[in-house]
Amino acid sequence: MKVIVIGGIAGGPSFATRFRRLNEQNEIIILERGEHISIASCALPYYLGGVITDRDSLIERTPAVLKQKNNIDVRVNNEVTAIDPGRHVVSVKDLNSGQQYEEDYDKLVLATGARPVLPPIDGIESATNVFTLRSLADGDRIKDYLQTASPKQVTILGAGAAGVELSENFRRLGLSVTLIDQADKVMLPYDQELTGFLQDELVKNGVEVKLGETIDSVEDSGRELHLSDGNVLNTDMLLVVTGVTPNSEVAERAGIELSTDGHIVVNGQFETSESDIYAIGDVIETTSRITGLPIPSLLSSAANRQGHLLADILNGEPLHYPGFTGVSVAKVFNLTASMVGYSEETLQAAGVTNYASLFVTPFDHAYFYPNAKRLNIKLLYEPDTGKILGGQFVGENGVDKRSGELSTAIAGGLTIDELPGVELPYSPPFSAPRDPLNMAGYVGINQRQQANQTVKYSDLTEPERWDGTFLDIHEEGKPASGKIDSDLAIPLTELRDRLKEIPIDHTVYILYRKGLGPYNASRILAGNGYDVKIVTE
Numbered sequence: 393m394k395v396i397v398i399g400g401i402a403g404g405p406s407f408a409t410r411f412r413r414l415n416e417q418n419e420i421i422i423l424e425r426g427e428h429i430s431i432a433s434c435a436l437p438y439y440l441g442g443v444i445t446d447r448d449s450l451i452e453r454t455p456a457v458l459k460q461k462n463n464i465d466v467r468v469n470n471e472v473t474a475i476d477p478g479r480h481v482v483s484v485k486d487l488n489s490g491q492q493y494e495e496d497y498d499k500l501v502l503a504t505g506a507r508p509v510l511p512p513i514d515g516i517e518s519a520t521n522v523f524t525l526r527s528l529a530d531g532d533r534i535k536d537y538l539q540t541a542s543p544k545q546v547t548i549l550g551a552g553a554a555g556v557e558l559s560e561n562f563r564r565l566g567l568s569v570t571l572i573d574q575a576d577k578v579m580l581p582y583d584q585e586l587t588g589f590l591q592d593e594l595v596k597n598g599v600e601v602k603l604g605e606t607i608d609s610v611e612d613s614g615r616e617l618h619l620s621d622g623n624v625l626n627t628d629m630l631l632v633v634t635g636v637t638p639n640s641e642v643a644e645r646a647g648i649e650l651s652t653d654g655h656i657v658v659n660g661q662f663e664t665s666e667s668d669i670y671a672i673g674d675v676i677e678t679t680s681r682i683t684g685l686p687i688p689s690l691l692s693s694a695a696n697r698q699g700h701l702l703a704d705i706l707n708g709e710p711l712h713y714p715g716f717t718g719v720s721v722a723k724v725f726n727l728t729a730s731m732v733g734y735s736e737e738t739l740q741a742a743g744v745t746n747y748a749s750l751f752v753t754p755f756d757h758a759y760f761y762p763n764a765k766r767l768n769i770k771l772l773y774e775p776d777t778g779k780i781l782g783g784q785f786v787g788e789n790g791v792d793k794r795s796g797e798l799s800t801a802i803a804g805g806l807t808i809d810e811l812p813g814v815e816l817p818y819s820p821p822f823s824a825p826r827d828p829l830n831m832a833g834y835v836g837i838n839q840r841q842q843a844n845q846t847v848k849y850s851d852l853t854e855p856e857r858w859d860g861t862f863l864d865i866h867e868e869g870k871p872a873s874g875k876i877d878s879d880l881a882i883p884l885t886e887l888r889d890r891l892k893e894i895p896i897d898h899t900v901y902i903l904y905r906k907g908l909g910p911y912n913a914s915r916i917l918a919g920n921g922y923d924v925k926i927v928t929e
Contacts, residue, residue: 393419578603863901
């Protein structure tokens with residue numbers, strides 16, 4: 393069997409090396425239009441910031457290594473310009489020599505990935521100080537500019553994970569950083585309850601954050617940015633990280649079915665609409681492991697696993713891709729943010745309305761062990777079945793551990809009710825007798841049993857806000873939680889003795905949202921005849 397792989401960054405090499413280990417006789421060719429293969433592109437912000445100093449360490453494999461160790465024919469600077477599914481032939485252009493040639497195949501794997509998008513901003517394409525970051529070549533250009541132009545002021549357009557990571561690394565170099573996004577929060581698609589912590593961390597570390605704005609035009613060779621609010625921002629350098637688009641043009645020309653946003657549609661065995669042509673990685677639209685809805689799989693970790701699985705499938709194993717969960721993590725100075733599955737924002741975008749949410753802030757390890765910090769957790773689930781739809785985590789320690797555990801629970805089909813029964817390791821430096829994920833499960837059970845009710849402040853009507861009593865239960869000497877003004881402030885430890893101060897003919901909304909305090913307060917009030925809800929903001 394002769395297999396051609398188009399694309400050599402993540403999924404392509406993963407497929408090719410696994411397929412070689414399964415069968416020594418197959419002919420395997422990787423065609424990559426770039427200069428390098430197997431690039432750790434997610435590490436590029438840390439290379440630019442000097443955290444990673446060895447450039448060569450970002451190149452996990454070279455063509456020579458794959459030829460020597462795996463007998464794989466890797467051709468860099470070779471671009472596939474056309475696919476003929478009927479003839480089982482690809483047309484290739486050698487970008488070094490200009491030579492054009494054809495290669496036949498028995499099986500074809502498309503691992504063409506995605507590329508950055510420059511938004512349609514007047515003057516941006518002619519500016520000399522505008523950069524995108526996706527490839528090692530992009531990183532080299534930025535590194536060279538940092539060394540030769542010595543910029544002092546850097547502007548980053550796009551406050552997603554890449555923009556936030558770049559902000560931190562440029563601040564590490566001592567540069568002034570302005571982060572701009574047209575959304576009203578950083579780190580889309582995280583929900584507002586979590587993004588506030590991340591924005592505060594950025595500002596605390598010297599990043600100027602401009603939200604609800606974008607750049608209308610670029611002038612003076614990129615050094616003058618005209619913003620949508622009418623202001624002008626002077627900058628030495630502009631990084632654009634506003635998103636990516638799939639490299640699916642060659643597939644489209646071959647008549648392969650694409651989604652409405654240009655991703656290659658595949659089934660559970662990565663088959664495209666054309667026989668003997670498969671696709672993996674950032675270029676595909678697959679299905680969600682959680683909802684079964686169509687979804688792109690824009691993570692290099694997913695591309696690597698898909699490549700491994702496809703090799704097994706083409707070797708005859710009766711396997712199917714279970715779907716894309718979507719588990720991401722990002723460093724934001726001293727905080728870590730991680731997401732599993734859906735947020736409220738992505739659920740709503742997908743048309744899913746049957747969900748409930750919970751928000752808890754347990755300590756990341758035993759409170760009596762030094763340096764215990766609050767871990768902010770938001771989970772989403774189906775209220776009728778308890779099926780887990782997603783989770784978001786922000787904190788200083790133990791974030792990736794809990795998000796990984798939640799992803800495992802989702803893969804195992806556990807419901808929110810079953811999280812308290814998950815046995816997780818305990819020792820005071822690492823966790824609590826009831827792990828934060830266990831605690832989130834208990835809250836979910838209480839919500840489903842209506843032992844306590846939660847509500848978002850934004851979901852309250854004006855009459856409900858005027859008629860309700862907003863109660864702050866934080867103890868004296870402790871900082872208040874949240875940003876909503878209270879009508880009453882009664883510490884939890886005094887609540888039973890001061891019930892007469894709280895009108896019983898109005899709904900009581902508890903504002904303080906750390907630890908078990910809100911739940912305990914709600915049970916005290918409910919047990920005394922009050923209609924009570926916990927505000928999650």
